[in-house]
Amino acid sequence: MMKLLYSLLFLGLGLMANAQNEAFQKANxxxxxxxxxxxxxxxxxxxxxxxxxxxxxYNLANAHYKLxxxxxxxxxxxxxxxxxxxxxxxxxxxxxxEQKRIDRFEALPPxxxxxxxxxxxxxxxxxxxxxIAIILLFVASLGIGLYFLSSRKRIGFILALxxxxxxxxxxxxxxxxxxxxxxxxxxxxxSESAYVKSGPGTEAEDLFILHAGTKVVRVDEYxxxxxxxxxxxxxxxxxxxxxxxxx
Numbered sequence: 001m002m003k004l005l006y007s008l009l010f011l012g013l014g015l016m017a018n019a020q021n022e023a024f025q026k027a028n029x030x031x032x033x034x035x036x037x038x039x040x041x042x043x044x045x046x047x048x049x050x051x052x053x054x055x056x057x058y059n060l061a062n063a064h065y066k067l068x069x070x071x072x073x074x075x076x077x078x079x080x081x082x083x084x085x086x087x088x089x090x091x092x093x094x095x096x097x098e099q100k101r102i103d104r105f106e107a108l109p110p111x112x113x114x115x116x117x118x119x120x121x122x123x124x125x126x127x128x129x130x131x132i133a134i135i136l137l138f139v140a141s142l143g144i145g146l147y148f149l150s151s152r153k154r155i156g157f158i159l160a161l162x163x164x165x166x167x168x169x170x171x172x173x174x175x176x177x178x179x180x181x182x183x184x185x186x187x188x189x190x191s192e193s194a195y196v197k198s199g200p201g202t203e204a205e206d207l208f209i210l211h212a213g214t215k216v217v218r219v220d221e222y223x224x225x226x227x228x229x230x231x232x233x234x235x236x237x238x239x240x241x242x243x244x245x246x247x
Contacts, residue, residue: 053083
């Protein structure tokens with residue numbers, strides 16, 4: 001009975017994968033034919049089904065970019081980059097899209113300690129840090145086996161201890177990176193223009209204006225308002241509806 005259930009499960013997963021692949025190919029065909037709106041609809045339907053990949057978001061971003069829709073193009077390039085941080089094509093196209101933004105801001109000079117810390121923390125995605133941790137701890141377990149089951153106890157002890165420390169460090173980095181993403185999520189301004197307020201309300205003072213495609217970081221939330229921070233340190237409040245999270 002269990003074998004039958006497993007067979008049905010794998011069959012179902014295989015059929016779903018084939019369906020997603022077929023839908024992706026149809027969306028790509030529409031894109032190649034210049035039917036960008038149709039391609040977007042097809043890509044969106046795949047995303048809405050719960051599937052995601054760097055290639056999917058990258059192609060969706062390209063379709064939006066072709067139509068001149070800057071905010072959704074940047075949003076989806078960022079989503080693709082989140083899944084494939086070192087992909088050169090994604091980085092290149094994102095940079096091209098960002099050059100078309102109206103807003104330009106200079107980043108604050110980084111604190112050297114924070115820059116070093118975040119340089120290590122953001123070197124890999126949380127999932128990559130987790131994979132590194134699993135591999136290191138697995139190899140460390142081999143060192144433990146070497147310690148107990150062979151005459152090379154010193155080598156086994158050093159191997160198990162050092163790799164265990166590195167594995168636990170990688171696991172901690174995975175946790176810290178994920179916590180950082182959850183506490184300070186990056187957002188894209190989706191409105192063509194939006195006034196940043198001094199407080200969470202329409203009656204608050206207008207501080208400055210942001211335009212489509214600008215990337216900000218969420219600092220806080222209150223009812224239907226989001227407190228944001230720019231790379232130059234400016235802070236203010238925007239309606240939640242004018243923003244969309246990258247991840």
